[in-house]
Amino acid sequence: MPPPPFGARSPFMTDDFVQDGAVDPRAALIEPQALPRVQAFEGLGFGLFVHFGLYSQLGQGEWVWYHHQMDREKYLELFASFDPKGFDADALCALAAEAGCRYICLTTRHHEGFSLYDTRGLNDYDAPHACGRDLIAEYSAACEKHGLKKFFYHTTLDWWHPDFDGNWDAYQQYLRDSVKILCTQYGRVDGLWFDGNWARKDRDWQEDALYGMIRSHQPEAIIVNNSSIGAKGAEGHPDTDAVTFEQGAPSRRNQRGAAKYRAAEMCDTMNSHWGVGAHDLSHKAPEDIIRNLVACRAVGGNLLMNLGPLGDGSIPGYEREVLKLVGRWCQICPSAVYDARPDWSLTGRGGSVLLRQGSTVYHFVPQVRIKGNTHLANGEPGDGLQTIAGPLGRVSAMRWADNGEPLSFTQDGERLVYSATPYPYGSQLIYRIAIIETA
Structure with missing residues (x-):
């Protein structure tokens, strides 16, 4: 006989009385029902991750400030030279749709602390002050035009803000105020993707306050907080909706007895960097991406595939053509890729x-x-x-x-x-x- 439908009672369950306050041993047999937003997220299947910031001008990856131990003032010269004349949100979202992606996630702020959105007085270290453009407003409009679910990546680690290593509570308030702007100024937000808590495991990240604020403004947004490459599949805070598998395919997860059902997502790079690496030749082929996508769908997970635009914001040719080929494969049988x-x-x-x-x-x-x-x-x-x-x-x-x-x-x-x-x-x-x- 076929397995019971998702969320059905186990045949081993009975209606026997369990005293109030007692731990019901039968609960361990039940997989919790996924929230509708989590079920919908699983149905997206394939997403495009985009890492773009000041670091893109150097073409040496998104961690170049840290790993090259660059002088702060020297690095911040990139603010004055930031000119994303090639950043075309419409073309980016059109490519994502052609690639078969049903959602897209753009770095609104990475660890360098620079924001692609208008920080509205929190500081002047943002795209509107650097180049006179709110790139997240452009991105939001393009997502709606192309029918893509809109996700915002936002760092929690910050190399630029003085309070990160100084006044921790003040930094947490700054972080919440920053995310509140994203939640209130750019329409519907389908997901928020956080990254960086692993940098200060001994600190209180005040996630209750952060996620509570998000729920008050965007109650149906998916919340993800990356557990890092060294802790794939770790569940973290109970308000998160998905676990991450950074650069590694998710495995089948037994969620019976869990307090909450969580989706799974693998995020992966096109080569060996998230931000563009001009001298990185270790690019994936369409075959690699298709195999990773199937590996994710085999266990009900999503694949979030990254590309790093060039310093001017334009899309590298190799990545563009590879993604188009993956999209051709996805269109052979969309119901198998997304709905099954x-x-x-x-x-x-x-x-x-x-x-x-x-x-x-x-x-x-x-x-x-x-x-x-x-x-x-x-x-x-x-x-x-x-x-x-x-x-x-x-x-x-x-x-x-x-x-x-x-x-x-x-x-x-x-x-x-x-x-x-x-x-x-x-x-x-x-x-x-x-x-x-x-x-």
Whole structure:
């Protein structure tokens, strides 16, 4: 029989009376119901992360001030030279949509302390004072135009503000006042993505006050606070809605007995830096990104893929073209990429992924051969047979998503066997998606 629907009672649960105040041992069997905003976030599937700031002018990554031990006054000369003439929020959001991203997250302020938004009197260290433009206002309008969910990255670590290493309470108030501007001056905010608490693990980050302020102005915003590359999947404060897996694919998480259901998100770089690295040649290929996206969706997680604009704000050509190719793959079967969810009751051959949406099951199959002959190397050797075990239901039809080709199959109880026919010569999609219709 198929697994119970999400949020249904466990068959092991009874209506036995549990005395008030007692710990109910049955609670450990139940996975908490996801809040609607968290369910909606999981349905976004794929997002674009954008790191842009003063550091972009140097082309040496977003931590260049810190790692190159630059003199403060020398670094702040970048404020005077900041001229984002190539920053086109409309083009950026259009690219995100073409790439198959359903949300986008821009660094409104990174660890250097410089804000891309109008800080409205908190300080003059912002884009309007540097270049006469509120880049976050432009970004917000472009997100709405292209139908993207709008996320704001905001640092909590600050190398510029004197109170960060001086008056801690004053700095926390400054941080809240900064985030309040984002929550009140730029329309609907779909998510806030914080980063930096790991820098001062011994300090009280006053998260109750920060998140409470956010909820008072943007009650449906997703709140994320990055747990850092060394603490992937750590849950943190109870008001956060998702856990992060920085530069590492999320694993299946058992949330039974948890106080709150949290989504999972992997954030990853296009090369080895978040901000643009002019001498970084370790770029990912479309194949790498597609594999990471499938790995995330296999466990119900999202992928937030980064690009770092050039110093003038323009989008590097390589990143642009790679993202477009990923978008072509996403459009082969959007319902499989965004709407389907893991079905843990089903298993396939090694490396394949099974997701379900209602009566439809999607089988993501790697290493499908290319149709050719003995003179060509066309994929992994083998008979092409795929086996799926588990309660699929009665299968009525199967086909490839990319070309609609029907697939022959046999079904014996909870065992389905079908032939993963090769790609037409000239095609290789990394993962080929079989659509399985069940009754």
